[in-house]
Amino acid sequence: MFVKVCGLRTPDTVDAAVEAGADAVGFVFAPGSVRLIAPAAAAALVARVPDGVETVGVFRGQPIDEVLRLARAAGVGTIQLHGDEPAEHFARAAAAGLRTIRAISAARYTASGHAGDERLLIDATVPGSGATFDPAELPVPPTVDWLLAGGLRPDNVAALIAAFGPSGVDVSSGVESSPGVKDPALIRSFVAAARP
Numbered sequence: 650m651f652v653k654v655c656g657l658r659t660p661d662t663v664d665a666a667v668e669a670g671a672d673a674v675g676f677v678f679a680p681g682s683v684r685l686i687a688p689a690a691a692a693a694l695v696a697r698v699p700d701g702v703e704t705v706g707v708f709r710g711q712p713i714d715e716v717l718r719l720a721r722a723a724g725v726g727t728i729q730l731h732g733d734e735p736a737e738h739f740a741r742a743a744a745a746g747l748r749t750i751r752a753i754s755a756a757r758y759t760a761s762g763h764a765g766d767e768r769l770l771i772d773a774t775v776p777g778s779g780a781t782f783d784p785a786e787l788p789v790p791p792t793v794d795w796l797l798a799g800g801l802r803p804d805n806v807a808a809l810i811a812a813f814g815p816s817g818v819d820v821s822s823g824v825e826s827s828p829g830v831k832d833p834a835l836i837r838s839f840v841a842a843a844r845p
């Protein structure tokens with residue numbers, strides 16, 4: 650089970666995610682997020698991440714030139730786009746040597762609409778809110794590689810994996826002691842619960 654821990658902003662929590670065995674760590678560059686991090690600060694955290702652990706920049710509705718500039722400054726290897734971005738944005742990212750994750754709400758998922766995506770993340774309507782989505786919004790889970798996100802926590806992730814059968818999971822609020830403040834112990838508990 651691929652495990653991503655997102656919205657990291659401090660060295661101790663990046664280290665906790667890596668040591669716990671996370672496959673990916675995420676840094677949020679979407680304006681207005683409580684987890685927003687400056688690219689230079691993110692670059693210092695990316696430098697702590699060993700090869701083999703994916704570094705993901707998270708964006709929402711931003712111009713692709715801004716996305717690429719921030720991704721380059723932070724040194725992340727993957728971008729995650731939450732704003733219904735056009736195919737051209739993904740092509741520009743791939744041309745820049747970046748991997749991509751398309752993030753959509755469960756209510757907007759259609760199999761035909763996402764067959765060609767490299768990787769898909771299916772979230773609740775408001776990303777980063779700590780809310781889960783209604784299972785009725787995803788009657789038939791994707792057959793492509795996909796990440797389950799939205800309100801995941803150490804105490805619910807195993808049941809949600811069993812219910813939806815994703816390729817991976819992605820968490821932010823559920824491993825925080827307060828909005829935007831990651832808790833190393835909760836990070837460790839989440840990774841252990843996601844990969845028993």
Ligand SMILES: O=C(O)c1ccccc1N[C@@H]1O[C@H](COP(=O)(O)O)[C@@H](O)[C@H]1O
Nearest residue numbers: 655679682776777779799800820821822
């Ligand atoms: O985390 C944020 O603040 C954020 C802001 C804008 C776009 C995406 C964001 N986070 C993504 O949402 C998922 C789910 O969050 P949560 O676990 O429900 O809090 C998170 O993993 C990020 O990929």
